[in-house]
Amino acid sequence: MFPIAPRAVNGAGMAWRFAHSHCPAPRVNLAPENLMNTCNMVSMTASSPRDPLATRLERAFNDHGYEQLSMVGLAKLCGFTRRALYHHFSSKEEAFRFALRWRGELNIVAGMAAGRRLIEEGKGAVDIITEMMDVRYGETRRQLGLSPHALELNDQAFRRARDIMVEAAVDYQAKLAGLLTEMEELGLLRFKPGTTPESLAQSLCDGARGTNQSLPPIPPDQLKTRYHKIITAILFGSAEPGKHRAQP
Template sequence: MARAATKISVVDQTGPSERILQILTESARLFATNGYDGTSMRDIAAACGISKSLLYHHFADKDEIFARIALGSTRELCEFVTARIPEDAAPAARIRAFMIGTAEYFHRYRWAWLASTSSFWSDPEARRQKERMMWRDRYEGLLRTLLMEAIEAGEMRPVDVSHAGRLILSSLNWMHRWYKPEKGLTAVQIAETYFDMIFNGLKAEPPAP
């Protein structure tokens, strides 16, 4: 994957500079690989090829960097997926777009996904945790809405929407445990496979008489 494709476009209303993007991208990789406690400002500066003083010019401390990655990733996942759902498509196609959009985000920003996932329930900052939960709820609520629309349109049989949503989200959210970009299917292809399995089932058609 090209280096540019992995940069984290975290939330920043003024538009993050190339240096900020580099710091956040390298920090996400280090946090995901070594954990928060196992990553120092010296490590981040070395990974970016810059001095610690320049790093401190952009960020007050390691916690500020981590907050930008964790909160930015949760918010941008929701916005990234929402933007890829066609408004005029059938409900089932919109669910497929939700799943593929999630996989595409995971593929593009894998290190940020991993760093954010590993820290989701351990963030000591209550306000930050509350905001992340709000964006997570919006993201999951979008899927439940799409599922209800599919049921109402007769594209799905009546099922428990909460359970169906957890099934879909679990299939996508656990990819980071075993997915290897250099082997097998891409993340988007895996999401398409999951969609087919979920909507068309695993049971084989009975043989023709």
């Protein structure tokens, strides 16, 4: 249920699928000022007793959008009493922000795992990075496209959780830079003079997020092909300097 891609800053688009945490306390205090620290303790595991709640929340926001839902309505759609939902979240916005952060972190883990899997399979650099971007960003776009409230949910994410999106982008780019360094050590690519793993990771993520914002919009089933093209262009270039300068 989350943004197709961030605008202006390096925010990360995040697919709408609410997920869980293994926070030990019976009640998780998810006030905005505590949210970041709380979610840093989230266990990145897909087998939590709260997974059924995650699925119901995802469906509720996708089917009904953000503005039209109250905590009472959200609780009913999730099969909870209002009091039971408030046991976990003190407001709809807190649930929304928590969902964004958790899904962003989970998508980062999935994207990195996809890259390492293809390295083990002996794939080339373009295929490895394309798969990572498709898992990290393409799935986001495809899931968001299924919601009749996609534009509203995208807007709400930018309005209410831009800080989370930026943090996720920085985190993913740092992890990608580390993997690019490993890929160079494995002989899968070689950095050109003046290029660092960090700058290349930034360019690759910018390219993927820009692809999600393309006009006219790219059909969801063609996203991976477009990622492949933009990644190829970024890694190997599409043109060389000409021998002559244009006349003034």
